Amino acid sequence: MNKIVSIVGRSNVGKSTLFNRLIGYRKSIVNYKSGVTRDRNYGFCNWNGIEFCLIDTGGYTNKSENIFEKKICEQFFFALEESDILLFLVDPSNDILGIDYDISKILLKLKKIIYLVINKIDLSKNRYNTSNFLKLGISNTYCISSINGTGTGELLDSIVSIFRKYDLNKNKKKIPRIAIVGRPNVGKSTLINTLLNKNQNIVTNISGTTRDSIDVFYKKFGIECILVDTAGIRKKKKIKENIEFYSVMRAIKSIQNSDVCLLIIDIKSGFESQDMNIFKIIENNNKGIVILINKWDFIKKNEKNLSINYEKEIKKKITPFNDVPIFFTSSFTKKNIIKSIKTAVKISFNLKLKIKTSLLNKIILPILYKNPPPSINGKYIKIKYCSQIPTYNPQFIFFTNYPNFIKETYKRFIENKIREKFNFTGIPIKILFRLK
Ligand SMILES: Nc1nc2c(ncn2[C@@H]2O[C@H](COP(=O)(O)OP(=O)(O)OP(=O)(O)O)[C@@H](O)[C@H]2O)c(=O)[nH]1
Ligand SMILES: Nc1nc2c(ncn2[C@@H]2O[C@H](COP(=O)(O)OP(=O)(O)OP(=O)(O)O)[C@@H](O)[C@H]2O)c(=O)[nH]1
Numbered sequence: 001m002n003k004i005v006s007i008v009g010r011s012n013v014g015k016s017t018l019f020n021r022l023i024g025y026r027k028s029i030v031n032y033k034s035g036v037t038r039d040r041n042y043g044f045c046n047w048n049g050i051e052f053c054l055i056d057t058g059g060y061t062n063k064s065e066n067i068f069e070k071k072i073c074e075q076f077f078f079a080l081e082e083s084d085i086l087l088f089l090v091d092p093s094n095d096i097l098g099i100d101y102d103i104s105k106i107l108l109k110l111k112k113i114i115y116l117v118i119n120k121i122d123l124s125k126n127r128y129n130t131s132n133f134l135k136l137g138i139s140n141t142y143c144i145s146s147i148n149g150t151g152t153g154e155l156l157d158s159i160v161s162i163f164r165k166y167d168l169n170k171n172k173k174k175i176p177r178i179a180i181v182g183r184p185n186v187g188k189s190t191l192i193n194t195l196l197n198k199n200q201n202i203v204t205n206i207s208g209t210t211r212d213s214i215d216v217f218y219k220k221f222g223i224e225c226i227l228v229d230t231a232g233i234r235k236k237k238k239i240k241e242n243i244e245f246y247s248v249m250r251a252i253k254s255i256q257n258s259d260v261c262l263l264i265i266d267i268k269s270g271f272e273s274q275d276m277n278i279f280k281i282i283e284n285n286n287k288g289i290v291i292l293i294n295k296w297d298f299i300k301k302n303e304k305n306l307s308i309n310y311e312k313e314i315k316k317k318i319t320p321f322n323d324v325p326i327f328f329t330s331s332f333t334k335k336n337i338i339k340s341i342k343t344a345v346k347i348s349f350n351l352k353l354k355i356k357t358s359l360l361n362k363i364i365l366p367i368l369y370k371n372p373p374p375s376i377n378g379k380y381i382k383i384k385y386c387s388q389i390p391t392y393n394p395q396f397i398f399f400t401n402y403p404n405f406i407k408e409t410y411k412r413f414i415e416n417k418i419r420e421k422f423n424f425t426g427i428p429i430k431i432l433f434r435l436k
Helices: 015-023 067-082 098-109 131-136 152-170 188-196 243-256 273-284 306-318 337-350 357-370 408-421
Strands: 004-008 041-047 050-056 085-090 113-118 141-143 177-182 214-220 223-229 260-266 288-294 326-328 383-389 395-400 430-435
Touching (some): 015 050, 015 085, 085 131, 085 152, 177 188, 243 273, 260 273, 288 306, 326 337
Parallel strands (some): 288 326
């Protein structure tokens, strides 16, 4: 399970509106004309501490005469395949149309978890027209209004309850899962081949090389882990269209299936916005990160001091979460390859690090007493005590008299102090404030 949810439905049923409501901000363009959601939209939804990826699959059409519609169709099927849960959105303002039956047939074949989501129930006439939709053959039904939010809380509760069950089972497994992620052509497959010492994957210099998904057990040099690499790319002809979309989908899948990610950057192109997107996805999913600047063998001997500036530049870009190990690697010369994997495994153990409340308070509170948060409107803010909560990744709660008055800069100050005193390198941590 990868925690991917897709919203599916014909044009104009309210997919973008629902997407925007669940994501919490207006990312996609909504228009009263149908077919306005031009391209795949994906974003992250966090409900009661569980984060999942949400995809708006765009207006599915069964008439794919033009290239634009064909492209949407391809991405539609790709998104369905990658998803764990499908929200089939329908609009009771109209009767069930042929295309609704077509979509339900496609979905039922996929053997995924399907929710029939009846939208626009804020319109009174629609409330009496919902039972009709049971004809589509999907019994798991929710009635919602994407415009005013009615019923969306129950829908989200149900989605995250499925993911929560999955997390509980997953946490029982002990072997660290290391994902190899990065933009197309940065050297992910070559790195895996180098580690495994065989030509299991097909490697070419064409972006988006076709190959199968691999999830292999790795045991060498005292390291034990599972290497996660999810190929989301099956047919080359699909790839030409929107390579970044497929590669991001593939990255999301691998990230969610892992504990720690090796984020591969190509030294020739540097750390670009797409790398930053992947970095953020890893961070938002609370996974550990190690950055590999790959293809170091391209660098000539007289340029080798370049690494210092390179590292500085990346740390600046990823600030505030810049306590991340960075290695300069080459799959060709094997430079730093084993070191990177060893570090990733170490980080996976630190992800589970639980600091005793007594120790945490003993070390952190004196620092905060010395450097209290600035008072606001004459109100003196006091941090009384803190504790680490038992979550998948490290999260710390600080109890205070004015939780809402604490600024982002102070939060960051606390995070830095925790990082200074305990080893959370490469791991996203969360600082929360509660009233006491
Ligand atoms: N009354 C009501 N109108 C809604 C609701 N949800 C969406 N709409 C309206 O329905 C229209 C279509 O909404 P969109 O979100 O663009 O629909 P879509 O399914 O993404 O459409 P395509 O981009 O064509 O695929 C817009 O005018 C929305 O304001 C709802 O819950 N209630
Ligand atoms: N010089 C150099 N080239 C490398 C290195 N690692 C990979 N390459 C080359 O980079 C190209 C892409 O490598 P792949 O391993 O297929 O990259 P990928 O990230 O798996 O690519 P996609 O399948 O498109 O996502 C190939 O031509 C490799 O030979 C390296 O360490 N040094």
